[in-house]
């Protein structure tokens with residue numbers, strides 16, 4: 592009789608546990624908020640099942656201008672770690688962080704990670720910072736994740752942050768980072784081989800998103816549709832670009848998914864160059880689902896649109 596009673600008691604307990612355990616498991620995960628999906632992808636790869644990652648910016652949005660939403664403040668309020676791009680790209684985060692009232696992710700706190708630390712920054716300004724010029728790259732070019740080699744620095748910053756927040760799982764994060772970098776190195780060998788036909792190919796791009804990619808994969812970006820980063824195209828600058836495209840024999844116009852296509856199309860119509868949408872971030876177009884497939888997608892889009900010789 593007693594045995595029967597315990598059986599009866601045990602069954603509901605098991606059922607309750609089965610129902611609640613996944614919730615408890617999720618509650619134990621380190622809640623990480625990232626500025627961009629590229630940082631989310633790398634954080635997820637390293638953090639494995641110890642992290643729950645949310646990216647505020649989406650790959651189809653201009654990373655310089657992410658519109659704030661109250662739900663982002665809630666995410667930041669509950670976060671134990673924040674991973675930002677830095678170099679002035681995500682200054683839109685600052686007011687969200689302040690509004691969250693969460694000291695765990697304030698500048699200098701254990702949960703604050705600036706993924707640009709250690710990056711050899713390109714286009715570092717050798718002049719006085721002057722935002723009146725509308726320059727949103729005032730601290731150097733912030734699109735550094737577009738060189739896979741820079742993931743070495745990004746992942747080191749992320750692991751350091753995860754270890755500050757969760758020192759007990761330090762070895763787990765180190766091991767996963769090593770696996771991630773090994774896989775990335777293998778992929779990079781393939782990408783470099785695949786990108787051989789891009790060497791020296793002259794292109795123009797809408798925004799100055801590509802200097803890190805350009806240096807690694809051999810493209811040559813000769814001009815930008817924006818007269819300066821963040822400044823919309825003007826008729827005078829567009830006329831200059833039409834001349835440039837003809838002079839430099841540019842065949843491709845790279846456009847990030849979040850810009851209006853009118854000016855690129857106008858230049859294409861005047862010159863015979865082709866406009867292609869190329870995502871600079873994970874989630875920018877279908878297929879670019881994580882940090883690895885982002886590079887697969889960029890390279891495929893460039894290579895399949897390369898004019899036949």
Ligand SMILES: [Zn+2]
Pocket residue numbers: 655727728733734798799800820
């Ligand atoms: Zn930019």
